[in-house]
Amino acid sequence: MRIGELSERTDTPRRLLRYYEEQGLIISERCTNGYRSYDEPMVDRVLQVRGLLDAGLPTRIIKQILPCLDKPRAIHFPDATPEMISTLELERDRMTTRIGCLTRNRNAVSEYLDAVLTLRDAGER
Amino acid sequence: MRIGELSERTDTPRRLLRYYEEQGLIISERCTNGYRSYDEPMVDRVLQVRGLLDAGLPTRIIKQILPCLDKPRAIHFPDATPEMISTLELERDRMTTRIGCLTRNRNAVSEYLDAVLTLRDAGER
DNA sequence: TCGAACCATCACATCGATGTGAAGGTCAAG
DNA sequence: CTTGACCTTCACATCGATGTGATGGTTCGA
Numbered sequence: 001m002r003i004g005e006l007s008e009r010t011d012t013p014r015r016l017l018r019y020y021e022e023q024g025l026i027i028s029e030r031c032t033n034g035y036r037s038y039d040e041p042m043v044d045r046v047l048q049v050r051g052l053l054d055a056g057l058p059t060r061i062i063k064q065i066l067p068c069l070d071k072p073r074a075i076h077f078p079d080a081t082p083e084m085i086s087t088l089e090l091e092r093d094r095m096t097t098r099i100g101c102l103t104r105n106r107n108a109v110s111e112y113l114d115a116v117l118t119l120r121d122a123g124e125r
Numbered sequence: 126m127r128i129g130e131l132s133e134r135t136d137t138p139r140r141l142l143r144y145y146e147e148q149g150l151i152i153s154e155r156c157t158n159g160y161r162s163y164d165e166p167m168v169d170r171v172l173q174v175r176g177l178l179d180a181g182l183p184t185r186i187i188k189q190i191l192p193c194l195d196k197p198r199a200i201h202f203p204d205a206t207p208e209m210i211s212t213l214e215l216e217r218d219r220m221t222t223r224i225g226c227l228t229r230n231r232n233a234v235s236e237y238l239d240a241v242l243t244l245r246d247a248g249e250r
Numbered sequence: 251t252c253g254a255a256c257c258a259t260c261a262c263a264t265c266g267a268t269g270t271g272a273a274g275g276t277c278a279a280g
Numbered sequence: 281c282t283t284g285a286c287c288t289t290c291a292c293a294t295c296g297a298t299g300t301g302a303t304g305g306t307t308c309g310a
Contacts, residue, residue, distance in 0.1 A: 002256080002257075003256095003257075004255090004256065004257080013298075013299080014257090015298070015299070015300085016297080016298070018258095018259090019297075019298075031257095033257080033258090033305080033306055033307085034257075034258060034305080034306085035256085035257055035258075035306085036257085036258090048230075051222075051223075051226035051230075052226065052230060053297080054181060054222075054223060054226070055180075055181055055223045055226050055227045055230075056179060056180055056181030056223075058296070058297095059296075059297085060296095065230065065233075065234050068233060068234055068237035068238075069230065069233045069234075069237075073237060073240065076237075080241050085238065085241060085242075088234055088237070088238055089238060091234065092231055092234045092235055092238065095227050095230065095231040095234070096231060097176075097179075098176075098179060098180045098181075098227055099224055099227050099228055099231065101176035101177065101179070101180050102177075102180045102220050102223055102224050102227070103224055105173075105176075105177060105180075105190065105194065105220065106217055106220040106221060106224065108193060108194045109190050109193055109194075109213055109216065109217045109220070110217050112193035112194075112198060112201075112213070113193075113210065113213055113214060113217065115198065116205045116210060117210075127286080127287075128286095128287075129285090129286065129287080138268075138269080139287090140268070140269070140270085141267080141268070141269095143288095143289090144267075144268075156287095158275080158276055158277085158287080158288090159275080159276085159287075159288060160276080160286085160287055160288080161287085161288090178267080183266070183267095184266075184267085185266095
């Protein structure tokens with residue numbers, strides 16, 4: 001598919017698809033006329049990238065962890081340098097911290113909403 | 126305490142403490158000489174703000190959800206406008222989505238690391 | 251063949267979070 | 281009284297993600 005369809009299916013501006021490519025997050029084939037061409041799995045790939053970006057990870061980190069998320073993973077083992085491993089460990093821990101922080105605060109917001117809505121329902125009866 | 130101590134204890138640049146105040150995320154008393162003065166709980170408050178920022182929430186959202194996270198919460202019920210409630214519901218759902226995305230990818234990274242380290246340990250023996 | 255709807259690259263603008271430095275006030279210790 | 285370590289405000293710079301528009305090529309249907 002071309003960039004327009006990918007854009008619609010991932011609800012992502014064309015501009016950003018080109019930007020992600022520039023950052024090495026996604027790749028594209030090129031037709032003879034120079035148009036970008038994407039295969040089907042690219043839809044999920046883009047959605048994953050967007051999710052990670054929305055979760056607060058910068059592109060340069062996403063670029064590093066994406067190769068670990070492909071299957072089969074075995075083929076990626078050889079190129080795991082010690083430096084990259086420690087980067088991943090650090091980022092894994094940072095993600096865990098984020099998850100904890102987000103979960104705590106999400107629960108707090110949720111509890112607040114439950115309380116408010118319960119009161120409101122009781123009040124309008 | 127003054128801004129320098131708060132900065133050290135929260136590992137946050139003074140510049141950002143002033144910025145958070147400007148954005149309405151934290152408040153400060155003023156000494157007679159104009160210096161900002163913070164009370165003890167502000168340390169946790171700042172850490173919470175930083176956590177939320179790091180988790181990808183923008184200051185304007187943090188500003189909205191922070192009042193819900195204070196205790197006792199009861200006193201905040203009256204000022205819960207319908208519009209604010211729907212904002213909170215939206216944000217709660219967005220946080221849940223983020224948590225899911227982060228968790229999936231954190232687990233994937235984690236599994237990858239486990240596999241790599243297991244192989245490495247096996248190999249060096 | 252012409253116009254609409256794609257696509258390309260490039261450049262500049264914006265926005266939020268953050269860095270940095272200037273210019274100056276306050277205060278305690280030497 | 282001066283020096284140094286704080287503090288103030290203000291402004292401009294940077295950085296990553298994103299918006300927007302200019303300029304021009306390709307394809308397809310009326």
